[in-house]
Amino acid sequence: MTPEDFADIVADAALSPTVHNVQPTLWRRIDAGTVAVLQAEGRTLPVGDPTGRDVAASHGSAVEGFLIAAGARGLAFVAEAGEDGEIARLRATGSASPDPLAPVLRTRRTWRGKFAESPAPGVLETLTATAPDLTVLSEADDIAAVAALNDVASLKGFRDHGFRRELLAWMRLSRGHPLWAVDGLNAEAMGMSGMEAFGAGIVLRPRVFETLDRLGMAGALTGEAAVVRSAAAVALFHRPADEPPFDTGRRWHRVWLEMARLGLSAAPMTVLADDPEAEAALAMRFGRPAGTRLVTVFRLGLPIGDLPAPARRSVDDLIV
Structure with missing residues (x-):
């Protein structure tokens, strides 16, 4: 994974949903096959999420986005326990086939307005x-x-x-x-x-x-x-x-x-x-x-x- 690959994958992972869209996840490329996942300072919700559960779920969402985006580029990663205060570590394990969900990673949006007619049957x-x-x-x-x-x-x-x-x-x-x-x-x-x-x-x-x-x-x-x-x-x-x-x-x-x-x-x-x-x-x-x-x-x-x-x-x- 080159630095350019890494930046492109992070850009796609950044589209992942997070609580209140606070985007609490930071990324560090340790080497070509290792990424550290970190907590961004100040991007928590002490009142609405006092236990940190929703922010932790937001990190998981972002990591899943990273893995899908990496797979779309033929790169397989696994999520492991973090070190030294990290949220997680992602390690390359070889090549990968694109995830079936990869095509909608960039197009998924939250829709909070009214809805139109019913979806197609089935x-x-x-x-x-x-x-x-x-x-x-x-x-x-x-x-x-x-x-x-x-x-x-x-x-x-x-x-x-x-x-x-x-x-x-x-x-x-x-x-x-x-x-x-x-x-x-x-x-x-x-x-x-x-x-x-x-x-x-x-x-x-x-x-x-x-x-x-x-x-x-x-x-x-x-x-x-x-x-x-x-x-x-x-x-x-x-x-x-x-x-x-x-x-x-x-x-x-x-x-x-x-x-x-x-x-x-x-x-x-x-x-x-x-x-x-x-x-x-x-x-x-x-x-x-x-x-x-x-x-x-x-x-x-x-x-x-x-x-x-x-x-x-x-x-x-x-x-x-």
């Missing part, structure tokens, strides 16, 4: 067959129930001032923001119009949100039930309860790429897994496979309009 059945860790729900009543739970759980999260402040720090509500195209959640990626983004910046401010909440208006402003109900399906993603978050993140990325390979766009609703009451309600209604935990819930379907451009850090910032 697509959801194929997804269910290829991803046994997904419970795919396509009945309107089931989707509506998930939408209602998501709104309740989201409002509870927004009521936490620390969480709201941390989220705002990663939101890019104006194209004039210097990090609009770099990281975090910009208004385009969140499916917001310019007016909606301007309003969000006001509504989520301290005291403003609390006032609106006391008036019973906050839920209507933060809810997204209509968007969720427009989805062709929602998919509950369960993984073994004792699985390391890094490994969960690798699988999370692959599941998302499977959706993209079938022509579906998706957005995660992780608050449904983070909120104990919402998670319990989902388990009561839809079941939970024995020995598993709910990682997230995806809403999925066909987007209306073009997918947003990715906001990503430069390769120079990611290689150390």
Whole structure:
């Protein structure tokens, strides 16, 4: 692996999904066959992710992206335990054939807007067959129930001032923001119009949100039930309860790429897994496979309009 190969692979791996698009992974080429995976300083979520589980899963997602991108160039790597504070080490093991998911590694996007007409017949059945860790729900009543739970759980999260402040720090509500195209959640990626983004910046401010909440208006402003109900399906993603978050993140990325390979766009609703009451309600209604935990819930379907451009850090910032 030449330095040029390494930079190209990192550029593709950088397109991997990460929590709040914080992009916490750095890369160091130790030699032609060894790469160290590192944690970027300051790219954690102390309030929303106090145990570091979501950031660890984000590292796993990025590593899976690296392995897929390397395989597309005929290079096989394996992930091993890190050394001296590293997240992991990647070691070359020889040549590789391209992963079937490689063609959508660069084109997968999060779609947080409303969805268009239903996908082609058989697509959801194929997804269910290829991803046994997904419970795919396509009945309107089931989707509506998930939408209602998501709104309740989201409002509870927004009521936490620390969480709201941390989220705002990663939101890019104006194209004039210097990090609009770099990281975090910009208004385009969140499916917001310019007016909606301007309003969000006001509504989520301290005291403003609390006032609106006391008036019973906050839920209507933060809810997204209509968007969720427009989805062709929602998919509950369960993984073994004792699985390391890094490994969960690798699988999370692959599941998302499977959706993209079938022509579906998706957005995660992780608050449904983070909120104990919402998670319990989902388990009561839809079941939970024995020995598993709910990682997230995806809403999925066909987007209306073009997918947003990715906001990503430069390769120079990611290689150390």
